[in-house]
Amino acid sequence: MLLACPGNTNGFNNANLGLRTALATCDSGTRFFVNSVSYNFSNFACKSYPFHTARYSGSTCYDGTKRHIEVGFEVESDFYKLMDICFDDVLYTTLYVKATVVSGILGSKRGLQRPYFTEDNFYPPEMSVDNLYTKITQNHTIGKILGLQPSGHQHTNTTNFLSRGHLAAKSDFVYVSQQNATFRFVNVLPQWETFNVGNWEILERNVRAFAAKKKLDLVVYTGTYGVATLPNVNGIETELYLYVDSNNNKAIPVPKFYWKAVYDPKSQAGVVFVGINNPYVSNPQGDYLICTDVCSEISWVHWDQKNIAKGYSYCCKVDDFRSTVKYLPQFPVSGLLTKDLLTEVLWTEGENTNGSSSLRLGQYCTLIVLMAGILKFL
Secondary structure (H helix, E strand, C coil): CEEECCCCCCCECCHHHCCCEEECEEEECCEEEECCEEEEHHHCCECCCCCCEEEEEEEEECCCCEEEEEEEEEECCEEEEEEEEEEECCCCEEEEEEEEECCCHHHCCCCCCCCCCECCCCCCHHHCHHHHCCHHHHHHHHHHHHCCCHHHCCCCCCCCCEEEEECCCHHHCCCHHHHHCCCEHHHEEEEEHHHHCCHHHHHHHHHHHHHHHCCCCEEEEEEEEEECEEECCCCCEEECEEEECCCCCEEEECEEEEEEEEEECCCCEEEEEEEECCCCCCCCCHHHCCCCCCHHHCCCCCCCCCCHHHHCEEEECHHHHHCCCCCCCCCCCCEECCCCCCHHHHHCCCCCCCCCHHHHHHHHHHHHCCEHHHHHHC
């Protein structure tokens, strides 16, 4: 297998292995040959976590109108991809992120310090995305859009505000190097906090539990649709954005919906979950219901589905959802992903801290780096 330590200042702790890549061949047990010398697997370590890269691929997505960004690891002339991102570089918003939740996801590394989010080179310098998410700035921006003084509205407060809503979640990946790669602004959009820690978080946990219980590698598309609104000073529903410049040009819209398409490529079964990103909508009707709710047929998701504050949510057949959200990529669908799941699995995710072979593998690999063979599989 190929061992690698991506990053300009990275490299192997053991200088005898070379610089940032080494070809290891199985000797026996946990020992591997590198340059004709036998090493124990635990001898393979990098100076720091593998450095992840986000870059324009040169191709497009959604009918060629949006730009494709790939996130992964550069190893010599190869690129090992974790996420595909379909990005609108006019409104500076992400349509969807594609990633894989693997069957061994409950063995992922837990409890690590969250890194800072990065802008990369996908946003203009004057936008300062990190600052836009601060409570003071977003309170001022929303007040300006609605024609209210920052102190004249209560939409953003200490308990509810626009958080950095992950599309591909940190916990959807096993290794620390992969988890760190999710902390970039092209992988987040404004999401009301009560929804973020409510039904959206429950959904993410259910998807991981389902992949683990059924031993499936699930392809997951997570995206947004539409622009959320609130009534302005005249009572007119007005679209919300995180950025407004001096000429009233707007960018980074607050999504009206968050959605997650979960797909098993083996059975070709899939389902789309939709959540309304607006805790101030009292009775969602009309264009808040973009497809027929089939949650009664999905037995493995356990959420407070109709709770407005937690994110009013529902389930859709893939083709039904795609008839409205046309930028969900095409893939063959045989039916709904309706297999049963034991509820107890949902609570093992936070408890699986010792004794699991998959966890031990995850701990080893976060220390030593990405392994090309594994990442090809992931």
